[in-house]
Amino acid sequence: MSEYKRKYIEETNYLKEIIDLISYKLEIEANSLENKKKDLIEARKEMWENATHSSADFDKVSDANQYLSALQNQTLSYTDSAKLVSKFEKMLDSPYFARIDFTENGYDDTEKIYIGLFNLMDEETHEIKIHDWRAPISSIFYRSETGPVEYIAPVGKIKGNVSLKRQYKIKKGKMEYFFDSNINILDEMLKEALSKNMSSKMKTIVETIQKQQDLIIRDLVNELLIVQGVAGSGKTSVALHRIAFLLYQGLNLNLSSNNIIIISPNTLFSQYISNVLPELGEENIVELTFENIFTEIFEKKLSIKTKSEQLEEIICAKDEDEKAFLRSYADFKGSSTFLEIINRYINYFEHKMIKFEDIYFNGKIIENRDLLKSLLLSNKLNMPTSKKLKIIESRIIDKVHEVKKLRREKIEKIVSNSNNHEFEIQSFARVLAAKETSLFTQKLRQFTEFDCYYLYKTLFRDKNIFFKVAKGLDLPDNINDIIEYTNKNIQDKYNIPYSDGIGLMYLKLKAEGCNLYSNIKQVMVDEAQDYYPIHYNILKTIFREARFTIVGDINQTIEKKSNLSIYDDIISIFNKSKSNKLFLTKSYRNSYEISKFSQKLLDGNINTELFKRNEREPEIIYKSSQNELENKIIVDIEKYKSLGFDSIAIICKSRKQSSDLYFRLKSKINIKLIDSNERTAITGITVIPVYMAKGLEFDCVMVYETDIINYKTDYDKKLLYIACTRALHRLSLYYTGVISNLLA
Numbered sequence: 237m238s239e240y241k242r243k244y245i246e247e248t249n250y251l252k253e254i255i256d257l258i259s260y261k262l263e264i265e266a267n268s269l270e271n272k273k274k275d276l277i278e279a280r281k282e283m284w285e286n287a288t289h290s291s292a293d294f295d296k297v298s299d300a301n302q303y304l305s306a307l308q309n310q311t312l313s314y315t316d317s318a319k320l321v322s323k324f325e326k327m328l329d330s331p332y333f334a335r336i337d338f339t340e341n342g343y344d345d346t347e348k349i350y351i352g353l354f355n356l357m358d359e360e361t362h363e364i365k366i367h368d369w370r371a372p373i374s375s376i377f378y379r380s381e382t383g384p385v386e387y388i389a390p391v392g393k394i395k396g397n398v399s400l401k402r403q404y405k406i407k408k409g410k411m412e413y414f415f416d417s418n419i420n421i422l423d424e425m426l427k428e429a430l431s432k433n434m435s436s437k438m439k440t441i442v443e444t445i446q447k448q449q450d451l452i453i454r455d456l457v458n459e460l461l462i463v464q465g466v467a468g469s470g471k472t473s474v475a476l477h478r479i480a481f482l483l484y485q486g487l488n489l490n491l492s493s494n495n496i497i498i499i500s501p502n503t504l505f506s507q508y509i510s511n512v513l514p515e516l517g518e519e520n521i522v523e524l525t526f527e528n529i530f531t532e533i534f535e536k537k538l539s540i541k542t543k544s545e546q547l548e549e550i551i552c553a554k555d556e557d558e559k560a561f562l563r564s565y566a567d568f569k570g571s572s573t574f575l576e577i578i579n580r581y582i583n584y585f586e587h588k589m590i591k592f593e594d595i596y597f598n599g600k601i602i603e604n605r606d607l608l609k610s611l612l613l614s615n616k617l618n619m620p621t622s623k624k625l626k627i628i629e630s631r632i633i634d635k636v637h638e639v640k641k642l643r644r645e646k647i648e649k650i651v652s653n654s655n656n657h658e659f660e661i662q663s664f665a666r667v668l669a670a671k672e673t674s675l676f677t678q679k680l681r682q683f684t685e686f687d688c689y690y691l692y693k694t695l696f697r698d699k700n701i702f703f704k705v706a707k708g709l710d711l712p713d714n715i716n717d718i719i720e721y722t723n724k725n726i727q728d729k730y731n732i733p734y735s736d737g738i739g740l741m742y743l744k745l746k747a748e749g750c751n752l753y754s755n756i757k758q759v760m761v762d763e764a765q766d767y768y769p770i771h772y773n774i775l776k777t778i779f780r781e782a783r784f785t786i787v788g789d790i791n792q793t794i795e796k797k798s799n800l801s802i803y804d805d806i807i808s809i810f811n812k813s814k815s816n817k818l819f820l821t822k823s824y825r826n827s828y829e830i831s832k833f834s835q836k837l838l839d840g841n842i843n844t845e846l847f848k849r850n851e852r853e854p855e856i857i858y859k860s861s862q863n864e865l866e867n868k869i870i871v872d873i874e875k876y877k878s879l880g881f882d883s884i885a886i887i888c889k890s891r892k893q894s895s896d897l898y899f900r901l902k903s904k905i906n907i908k909l910i911d912s913n914e915r916t917a918i919t920g921i922t923v924i925p926v927y928m929a930k931g932l933e934f935d936c937v938m939v940y941e942t943d944i945i946n947y948k949t950d951y952d953k954k955l956l957y958i959a960c961t962r963a964l965h966r967l968s969l970y971y972t973g974v975i976s977n978l979l980a
């Protein structure tokens with residue numbers, strides 16, 4: 237018998253044993269699920285019959301509560317069973333993908349460690365048949381070659397030797413092939429994974445996580461972990477697998493899915509990544525955009541334009557001057573200078589804008605205005621302005637309370653002396669006293685309450701104040717134009733410019749504080765390069781206790797300048813005791829040819845390694861008219877479809893260009909326009925503005941109108957880079973007139 241044949245028999249026997257064990261567990265769990273389902277239906281019926289849903293009868297309400305909590309427990313147990321069933325079903329398809337043979341130093345026996353998506357234990361023998369990819373020992377597979385190895389277990393560092401590293405392709409419970417690999421995760425397996433076509437949702441990468449990626453996924457040391465990664469290097473994938481890893485550590489870290497949050501650039505992106513965690517057997521995590529945070533913090537009383545709308549305004553500005561102005565507007569509003577202005581403004585507000593008065597009640601002074609002011613300004617109350625004012629308010633109300641009785645007696649005396657109310661002295665005096673108190677509270681609140689939106693508007697309306705608080709700061713030369721533009725654009729409270737919305741949010745958080753997200757312990761931020769210092773200060777303020785994983789690529793900044801120093805700024809803003817900055821330099825998404833082509837659009841500031849997956853060279857296609865160009869696009873789409881590519885995107889520079897093109901093409905071809913933050917599945921043929929395509933990927937990318945008018949400046953170069961790097965297999969660029977200088 238050949239060596240391979242012997243190994244093959246050994247492996248297929250083991251697979252059979254595992255499949256039998258999973259089938260057995262699945263059967264038990266499926267039965268239990270069926271029973272739990274019946275019980276649940278029964279319990280709901282019983283509750284409906286025996287308890288009331290009317291709140292009129294107190295006893296019945298308490299009955300209903302009892303039923304409800306029992307029902308909640310039953311529902312939980314049902315969902316746990318359902319999860320287990322789905323887990324076993326997934327395992328039946330492909331129970332494991334790797335094996336390492338490990339001998340711990342000081343022991344003779346060699347353990348065969350099979351690694352899969354989930355743990356599998358034989359309850360009879362207590363033997364772990366499959367190790368979850370997140371288990372400490374599994375890290376050896378991702379990080380080490382055969383030979384001496386070590387890994388960190390809960391008990392400390394374990395050293396040993398790996399004599400075998402084997403990878404498997406198992407599908408529908410059948411062994412397709414396996415091979416032994418001495419080098420770290422053989423490229424062939426990765427190549428196969430990367431050659432696949434795109435599906436409408438992001439995929440998991442557990443079978444082929446690379447060493448550099450694994451170091452990020454499993455980091456438990458840093459409170460702030462920053463990852464700069466080139467396009468397609470797996471930043472988003474790594475961030476999501478890191479969440480799954482942290483959840484696996486759940487008990488140790490005291491962490492569950494509602495303690496984690498993802499800050500996502502837009503809802504389309506949220507939709508795209510929403511598959512990964514459920515695929516990994518975890519619950520989905522709340523994803524928020526800054527626009528969502530604004531809505532929650534302002535409780536829907538104000539609305540802001542989206543970041544996409546702001547980008548569209550810049551990209552479609554009528555000339556370069558207007559573009560430069562809009563960029564400088566966003567730069568200033570996001571800058572640490574503006575942040576400092578807001579900080580100083582809050583201070584100025586406390587010192588100069590609150591109209592303190594002496595407080596009189598019952599004809600006597602109960603609080604002196606100088607005293608109130610000094611209480612607010614003293615360092616005794618180290619908290620946001622609004623909280624300090626509330627403390628002052630309750631102090632005054634307490635004092636008023638003390639003399640309320642005296643005041644009522646006085647009012648009663650006045651009433652009894654008047655002629656009209658001799659039969660109702662007490663009740664009339666009570667009414668008068670209540671009215672007086674309410675007037676008093678109203679007056680008091682004139683200085684203990686404030687409106688942040690009004691305050692923000694005042695900062696720009698009153699240039700005197702603005703320049704007073706900005707004194708000594710390095711302001712842009714066009715600051716007067718910025719102030720004027722702000723005044724013009726912030727008056728509609730349901731349509732506040734994005735940058736001002738962010739400034740306003742910072743002002744509110746600083747002046748009022750926020751407890752909305754106090755349960756959050758881990759925050760993942762994607763597309764880090766697009767945020768300004770003000771965004772990071774907001775995150776720091778609202779997620780006070782959290783650890784952060786921040787991933788980005790400075791080469792994918794849109795309409796904004798960024799360089800590596802933004803990461804140092806982030807480190808100094810968060811000021812965590814343990815921070816680290818890591819780099820992912822290898823690009824996995826694009827074919828070698830597409831990566832090579834896209835690299836020419838980089839300024840060479842970041843080193844990129846290309847993954848050798850060869851496909852066709854990108855094409856640049858010229859046509860003499862728009863009509864011909866669009867006919868060619870249709871022909872090429874048909875060609876791509878005939879080659880079996882399902883996801884094809886025509887990437888335009890702006891939303892306007894996308895929708896114009898869509899309306900011209902839609903009668904000729906089945907096409908979808910993606911032009912807002914909608915929750916759309918990204919399938920089939922789509923037309924999409926480049927800033928919405930960010931973070932996404934497609935089998936084929938067709939970049940529309942790459943002429944010198946559309947793509948000319950350094951900012952446009954970044955847009956082109958983003959557009960080209962969205963392509964997995966085919967990239968073509970189309971133009972009429974003169975080709976962009978960036979491509980010539």
Ligand SMILES: Nc1ncnc2c1ncn2[C@@H]1O[C@H](COP(=O)(O)OP(=O)(O)OP(=O)(O)O)[C@@H](O)[C@H]1O
Nearest residue numbers: 441444445446467468469470471472473824825931
């Ligand atoms: N280790 C890996 N194994 C298999 N596929 C991988 C691996 N790493 C990344 N990929 C694939 O590469 C593609 C890009 O990954 P991802 O979107 O996470 O990268 P990114 O760095 O966030 O990209 P971008 O910044 O360009 O949006 C995805 O299709 C992902 O599945």
